[in-house]
Amino acid sequence: DVKVTQSSRYLVKRTGEKVFLECVQDMDHENMFWYRQDPGLGLRLIYFSYDVKMKEKGDIPEGYSVSREKKERFSLILESASTNQTSMYLCASSPGTIYGYTFGSGTRLTVV
């Protein structure tokens, strides 16, 4: 089975800190995605990537950046964490549209 691993299940960070969320997939998928999940809002796309060193903005990219230096790793960066970025962050990968996504277990980030 494809595995998508997010490095942390729970994180607590202070306002203004630079935060790195790491995601690694083990099935050579070209496509990787970062979503945030908030109650009543469902999943909202932050950034995605179709290939190494390639990135595209999703629906809510403000306050975030990403890095994809290797095919298997897609990092989400909060340049200066704020309390409104407290959320569940979900990483996913996919080999193509018709297959859907495989998700990681999520990182619950709290910014205090």
Added chain:
Amino acid sequence: AQSVTQLGSHVSVSEGALVLLRCNYSSSVPPYLFWYVQYPNQGLQLLLKYTSAATLVKGINGFEAEFKKSETSFHLTKPSAHMSDAAEYFCAVTLPWGLTGGGNKLTFGTGTQLKVEL
């Protein structure tokens, strides 16, 4: 742009009763549609998908969904609910690769929390 609407943020059923979770989509062209399930403190798991083959799609754990173009719907059903079905369910839509606004991005609904009571 394509979108999905899930009617009912919370649904409660008795164990053994029919489960019906509603999803309506909006798309200018025939879309691909997905249902995912999320158990507490976990990521999302694919239940089933419609990718323009058979309109009645069977998934894992006894769930199925029917694509109805005339109603722009893709409702999720299960004949008999089990306690283990209690979870949050998400409908998602995308367009086939190469079509405008498609690529490989999934757009998710806001989710339906299913509660199963004894």
